[in-house]
Structure formats: C-alpha cells, structure tokens
Amino acid sequence: MFKRSAVIASTLALATLGAATACSSSGSSGSSGSGGASTPTVRLMVGGIDKQIYLPYQLAQNLGFYKKYGVNVELSTEQDGGVGAEDAMASGQVDMSGAWYNHTIDFQMKGKAVEDIIQLSGAPGERVMCATGSNVHSAADFKGKVIGVTDIGSGTDTLIKFLAAQKGLKTSDFSRLGVGAGATVVAALQNHKAACAITTQPTVAALEKKGIAYSAIDLATTSGAQGALGGEWPAAAVLARTQWVNDHKDAAQKVVDALVATMHWINTHTATDIANNLPASYVSNALVTKDDYIAALTQDKGQFLPDGLMPAGGPKTSLATEELAGNANSSANLSTTFTNDFVIAANKLEGFTTTTTPAGPNG
Secondary structure, three states, X not given: OOOOOOOOHHHHHHXXXXXXXXXXXXXXXXXXXXXXXXXXXXXXXXXXXXXXXXHHHHHHHHOOHHHHOOOEEEEEEXXXXXXXXXXXXXOOOOOEEEXXXXXXXXXXXXXXXXXXXXXXXXXXXXEXXXXXXXXXXXXXXXXXXXXXXXXXOOHHHHHHHHHHHHOOOOHHHOEEEEOOOOHHHHHHHHOOOOOEEEEEOOHHHHHHHHOOEEEEEEEOOHHHHHHHHOOOOOOEEXXXXXXXXXXXXXXXXXXXXXXXXXXXXXXXXXXHHHHHOOXXXXXXXXXXXXXXXXXXXXXHHHHEOOOOOOEOXXXXXXXXXXXXXXXXXXXXXXXXXXXXXXXXXXXXXXXXXXXXXXXXXXX
16 A cells, blocks of 8 residues: 655565565465474565554564564565555465555455454554645645645545545546655655645654645544544554455464554553664654654554554444545445454453454444
8 A cells, every 4th residue: 555665665675575485375384383383474564664654563573572472474565666565465465464444345345355353543644745835724725736645546545535525526626646655755745746745654754854845634643533534544454365364363363462462562652662663774764863753653653553453433434435535335344344353352362451442343
C-alpha cells in the first residue's frame, strides 16, 4: 500500500532479497528451535516498514518478541514500483502482510478470502498536507487541483476519494497523482506537482519543519479520524489469506501473541523508548532528525490500539468509506473480514486487560 522512503530503500532491498532467498516457497516452513522443537517461519511483508504507522512489526522483532513467543518472522517491505504488500500476500508470495484492514473488503469484492487477525491502529495515521499558499483547508477545496496519493488504487487513494465525495466532489473534479512516500512526497509538493498529498510521519514533520506544507486534514489521531471519517477507522493490521490461517493456526497465534505484547509495550512506554528500539535509519535520516521523529510520534501515538482488538464499529466505518469511494457495496460480509479470536487468546495468555470494545461479527 505504501512505498518505501528512498533514503533506506537500497539497504532494505538487499535485506528483502536475502529474506526471500532464505525462505521456502511454500511459506511457514518449520525450523529447528532450542531443544529440537520446531519453530514456524512466517514471511511478513509490510507496506512501508520504516513508517511510523507501521512501526509495531519491526519493533516486535527488535524487542525479541517473535523469538520469545516461538516464531521466526522474516520481515520485508514494499519497494517503489514493486508488488504491494497486500497483493504479495494474496498471491502467496508471502504469508502475511502489514497493511490496512480495508483491503480485506476490497479482496472480498474480487472473490478472494482474506482476513485481519490483529488490529494495530484505530486511525489511518495520515495527514493531508497542502503546499504553503495553496489555500486548501478541506476536501471541498480539492476541486481543480492535483492531489498526491501513495499510488492509484492504494488505501490513501481510497481515503482521498472518500473525503472528496463527502464534500460532493466527483473524481473527475480533481486529479490524483501517485507520489509515493518520503522524499518523493516532499519533492511533489515543493515543485508544485501536487497541491496536496496524503502522507504519514515522519514525512509530515519534515514538510512542516521545512515550511513546505501544512496539515489541512488530520487522519492521524483517533479524534481526527472520527471527525473526518465518522468513526474509528481501522488501519494498520496483519492480513492473511483465510485458507493460510486455517492451515497454520499455531503460527498465526504465535505472531499475534508477539504483536499483542508489542502493543501493550507501546502503550506503556514513551515515544523516546520506542525510537530507541527501532533501527537508527528509521528515526534519523535525510528527512528528519531523531528529535523530530520522537516529537511526531508523541503527537500521533494515540493511533495505536493497546490490545490489538478490532474496535466496535470499525469495520462498518471502513465499509462506508469503501462504498462512497466506489470500491465496494452493501453485499460485503464483514464477519469474514476479521477475527478477534487470536487476539483474545493472546491477551489471556499474558493476563493483559483489554481496553478496546471489540467489534462483533457484523462489525
């Protein structure tokens, strides 16, 4: 869904290539753990692994939680111009994807069974950043302008179409341009290729610091998402093909166990603690300093759910977005697009207290 920052793309491209070479084509292969026990291996591709909205996947690795809960997770990331994380998962190139929940609805409309097994955030974590002097203050002002999205057909594209439709605009009233993420978003706004672009931290902080753009629409915080989208909008999640989940329930549970522990860790630690446990290249690069990264995460940390449960009403809000954007219809069966079963078991395993009101079978 989201593309890589050019700053560390080459480094992670090598890491991704190595991971792809090392893992078996069948996925979830067993490897010998301590004492000869079999440790499942799971391949998980993230839609932009260095983005703040997707930090839990790598954080779990760095904290040693995957190993602690008995699973070997091989992380990779989308590459500019490459296959999206959710499409790589749906086609079997990887076992799981770190992507937005709404893709499960899109896949169902295409006849593919994909489900969300843990929900990491209740807001998209995005902001519509508009170039200084553009005078755009709401989606109504998109008319006649070029709006940058990660890629045409991506989750950010859906959000932009939805925001515009809420203000009575048709897709023909404005233009959408794929501008990727990170440095390419900065260039698009700085060079006036786009009047606005929807993007995440730490790119948001870089744009504000350089005076290139301002935040016109807040979809980064839970309150911002509720105001703009009509409710909690489940975004970052772990998606997998339903058949794969049914065939690898033990591996799926171990991944969820590790990520539930990570979400509770995030909830009880500061942005500084989190930054200190992420790769240095994620938190300090050509776009932002570590202090900028920490300030941005402090501001938007509330998007992360402390227990991994799908919030009540979240699937319905997401479906409403997909319908208004023209990507889905009311025939969607939300009960098959997510499950809380793994998350409930994971919270019980550690005696965690859940704080999210979970969605029921119909969202």
